Amino acid sequence: MTRWLPAIAAGCLLALATIAVVATVRPAPPATPAARADALAAELRCPDCQGLSVADSPTSSAREIRRQIDELIAAGASDDEVRAHFVARYGEWIRLAPSGPALWLLPFGVVLAGVALLGAWLVRRRGEQPAQEPLSAEQRQRLHDEAEALDA
């Protein structure tokens, strides 16, 4: 178990680093205005629904937000400017996903810390167990004699 711990820790760190890289170096945004609008509509919360995105909702608020996204993109706004337009009105609540990679990494960090603590605890517990030493010839003889005495 102890021999495997460094390998497990290295594996976890590698996974975490990969997630960090993927989170920061996002794939290039879709090129066409309609595809960008679709992606943004899927990121924004429909204000009068329960946990639905603008893209998934047929309410008139969602339709109007979708129309404003199209309008802003047509006027030359970047994706971040479109997000900022709605965050300025509703606050961060309007975004379905948290902004920035730090919040995404937090749960993975917590799980990793838990695994590390569990590993450390297991290693310590192993160390505390008394070592099993082989019986001496004298002890063997005594066991044999006592067992014989019981049979007699």
Added chain:
Amino acid sequence: MRRLRWLLVPVVVVPIGWLLFQGFDRDPRELASPLIERPAPAWSLTTLDGAVLSSDDLAGRPYLVNFWASWCVPACVDEHPVLAAAQERYGEQLTIVGVLYQDDPADARGFLDRYGDAGYDHVIDEDGTLAIDYGVTGPPETFFVDADGVVRHRQWGPLSEASMADQLAAILPAAAR
């Protein structure tokens, strides 16, 4: 050391429990509006009477923007007398503007016939642009704007006499105790 380890359990569990307890009790839409202490959105819309009313017409005076709907029962019915009483009490000193939130103008007129028309204007926000500019998540929602045109408070949910008095004091000198 062995005993200290057990202390770790409450140290970890209690804050998590407290966070969950706090979180379950609240509606995320109640979060502070980003509009607070910022200039109120500008608009120009048609009233139920067919006139054109704009935010420029209200410049220099404190006003309330109340998003409501005839289908919003019982909350909008409950707060209706509170708005009417404030309008009656402060008259010219306070402007109240009702904004129809995803509502049919005919249904809104029916609501006013039934529950009483306090005399203030109601504008028709046909495509919901004003509701989006104010970040409204559902009626009733009321914004308190001071004489400088700055949003001072958002009431999420129906106004009570107490909350109306508290918030008016912030924008209306006559209401300050």
